[in-house]
Ligand SMILES: Nc1ncnc2c1ncn2[C@@H]1O[C@H](COP(=O)(O)OP(=O)(O)O)[C@@H](O)[C@H]1O
């Protein structure tokens with residue numbers, strides 16, 4: 001299998017609390033990988049480690065043949081990211097905000113127009129960021145991640161806080177990216193239902209542990225075997241989490 005990102009027993013501890021625990025991910029090149037887990041499961045922490053924003057306590061990872069920590073800077077050049085509601089300069093326009101990122105990344109001027117076009121913000125490019133709706137801010141965040149069309153996109157809950165039509169819009173946008181250029185997308189959510197329409201593979205995280213990793217078909221099979229309707233994967237996800245939480249409580253009592 002051609003994996004573009006693999007993590008090996010990736011672990012992050014804060015004092016005596018383990019936020020990410022022995023996580024081994026396998027992300028196929030050209031796929032959309034849905035990283036699912038309740039709030040606090042460790043999704044953002046995992047993504048921050050991949051982006052070099054926080055250092056793993058244990059384990060390692062490889063991105064596009066480059067191994068962390070030796071190739072940290074090379075790795076970063078290949079990834080566009082959207083982490084936890086990106087912030088912008090409120091008194092600058094959308095276009096100006098993107099231009100700042102473009103200069104830092106030393107990309108051509110046309111990359112800003114390209115990114116605005118990709119997320120459908122071209123006609124709003126000259127509006128101040130503070131006048132953007134939440135959905136437009138999320139799209140501007142995605143445009144920032146897309147500058148220079150990086151081969152890997154790491155998107156942390158890009159639909160967070162959006163209404164159903166906003167969620168639908170971002171979902172379609174993310175899905176369309178794979179047709180626009182050759183990329184791989186790691187996208188997180190606390191709801192499987194938000195991601196299952198676009199993801200090829202799913203990783204389910206709870207309390208820092210990976211409970212499941214596989215294709216959507218694998219998850220459907222798993223659902224049927226556990227007595228669920230295969231068309232209600234959200235229930236399967238929630239029950240996996242609940243089962244794990246119960247087992248944890250029992251272990252804690254012993
Ligand atoms: N800097 C930090 N110091 C201590 N604990 C942290 C820190 N960052 C995150 N955590 C904890 O790690 C756990 C996982 O957080 P996070 O990765 O943000 O989860 P998610 O993105 O899945 O909601 C949470 O319990 C959170 O409180």
Ligand SMILES: [Mg+2]
Nearest residue numbers: 043044045156
């Ligand atoms: Mg998070």
